[in-house]
Amino acid sequence: MRIALCILLALSASVVQAATKIEGVRIWPAPDHTRLVLDTAGKVDHNMFSLSSPSRLVIDIKNAAKRADFSKVDLSGSPIKRIRSAPRNGTDLRVVLDLKTDIKPRSFVLEPNQQYGHRLVVDLIDESGTRLEKDVSPTVTQNSAGKRDIVVVIDAGHGGEDPGAIGPRGTREKDVVLKMAKTLAELVNQQPGFTAKLTRTGDYYIGLRNRTILARKHNADLFVSVHADAFRTPQPSGASVFALSQRGATSETARWLAQSENRSDLIGGAGALSLEGRDEMLAGVLLDLSMTASINASLGVGSSVLGQLGSVAKLHKPGVEQAAFAVLKSPDIPSILVEAGFISNPKEEKNLSAEWYREKLAKAMMDGIHDYFRRSPPPGTLLAWQKENGKGDGRVGQYRIQRGDTLSGVARENQTTVSELMRFNGMNDDRVMVGQTIRIPSS
Template identity: 40%
Template sequence: MMNAFFVNIFVNVIKNRRAHWVMACVLSFMLNQLVMTAAAATLSNIHVNSGPSKTIVTLEFVGGYPDYRFFPLHSPERVVVDIRQASKISGLPMRLSDQNLVKLVRSSQSPDAHHQRVVLELAHKATTISTVKHVGNKSQVVMTLKANGAGINSSVSNKHISQSESKYLLTNNAPMTGKEIERRTVVIAIDAGHGGQDPGAIGQRGLREKNVTNSVARKLEALLRNDPMFTPVLTRNGDYFVSVAGRSEVARKHKANMLVSIHADAAPNHSARGASVWVLSNRRANSELGNWLEQHEKQSELLGGAGNALANGTDPYLSQAVLDLQFGHSQRVGYDVAMQVLNQLSKIGSLHKRTPEHASLGVLRSPDIPSILVETGFISNLSEEGLLGSNQYQEKLAQAIHLGLRHYFLANPLQAEPR
């Protein structure tokens, strides 16, 4: 949502300035805030203290604050670490004993031009926690990996196990420069379509859409919960019905930055196949904008305290201009996220549409919250019904959505709230 900080500045200043001059200033300031990027530190060393059930990986950085994110991948088990750094990481791979939890530390294909990727290959599933320590202009990211099922006292028992300790020096990684900014956790509202007495579409073998969407939503929620970049929120956490308006209200209550609605498609033509992603149509956005302008409480809900000032003001065009800014931004974010998700979905299966489709679907009715609707495939297609009912394919769908979200918000991080 638009930060109330910017809107309050706007409302306070317009009392003594011409509206169009203020609009230009505010737009300029907001644009500068949106395009600011942080210069991150550069990875210089990796230490690995590894045992069979617990491993501590220490990433040493120089030149500022480390900008990194990590997430797990399965089959085989890995932890992927994306580091904001333009220069390539040299000197990897680092091989460890196969008896250790971490078997290999290697580089991988970068997600974009601004990041480098390090992959920790694991012997089996593990839970990862990271902390950051600062000493002067140096920083350490300490990642603690515990094998799933390892007890809380594993750190004690590991003292009696022969461990391998490795240190690796990475060269030719000059520090980057720039202004450091804080990042906010991205709140993602995950909406499992249908539910309860509403089964959604039903496949030829009897697979119900509501069960597919709930399963994929839970898998996506687990992935996001284990990714420090995100805070996931489910609009429904079981087999019950939630109204379209209720789904949006759950997202707004938790101050969601993005809403992802999960569905399965159906068509009379049983040969139709492939995934697609839908975004809010301009017609629906304009209709909802009109509704918000007519309801003062909705303006306040969207814009905070500044919403009251706008709603009670004498210039309706000013209110429309400010809301237009927010709604236009939400549409652009939704479209860009949809493109990222489609790119990931194309890697695991066929696409019905290669670009986002625009629709007036009810769950996309909140233009203050960027939103997408993911059609995971055609449940009416016999082969895709089999895929959609597969636990393995559902996991792939969840991973594709997760990676699409992650790639977008890595490139477009949320700004920290002003203090």
């Protein structure tokens, strides 16, 4: 009897030792959901179910034991009131989330990456409609001329539990691109006739489809997703600009036509075209035309942005590349993805970590965007009105030289020549100084 008891105790101890430890816990509150992440020593199996009155979410993790202290987690900004846990069935762990309201849960496991090990991820989504969608109203900004602004939606890639690429010195892509996106938004907002909106303003993750949904809700004229590239070796370098590939467009057209809920979605941010009530053939033709126009516009603005980036940084490829990135698949919004450089390259990682370099890249992107829309302004906008009436863009008359400006750049911005600017301002050479004010001839 004593021998049998010893064997049982030994088996029990081995089971306890084999239990996967829950080593850490993190919360990422985002506008559309809250993400709970449990760091685990290895891969785990789990079951999950909801309870009401009061609202709770129960997570049963098989063959697991808790090492993390759940009581120290900052739950502010999340729908979670408290996290409780207790052993279950001798070898399992039950985690209970006491909630402020009913939510729609979603869970999955993640494999280790450069920053984290195995993880169990639980997303808590508001069942009454995500805050992301409810809080966003169409952006229609009127300027002093009574014309609407061009709306540029800027998307900082990755975020929250997704760090993106990580450089040799530990620089995280999600941090670099958020700072660059905010700088670009400031530059866009400073330009007369433009308004910028950000898909994310903090360190949280937004689903790829939700990023394009946000752009559509803002009535975007352009969607710009900002990233930093990476490769398995440190040698590759240079900035890139991507537009949607034709293959990606074909698959996206099929997806839109296959899903009935998309039929009522507007094609064209201003509501110019709808698939609702169209037969299959006509809907396909309209969607294909819209997608083709969107890709052509994306290639146009992408080429303009790439040209400006090439004046301040090395380019990875000489032309706009095309790929089937999910965030580029808006059939109604010109969309580009900018890889600001290779964070896996030590020199570019150092540059991307520096504010001065990010500002230089952001200014080049803004110049490219501005150049494109001056040539092809959307109807009803201030730039379209200025073009129709032979007026400038707010810089005509005189312009104060900013850091990084060149006379050739100012000439290009104002659709004139360096020699004309020199003649108009009585200049002997093309050198300019920060703070200098130069006169711009009427176009």
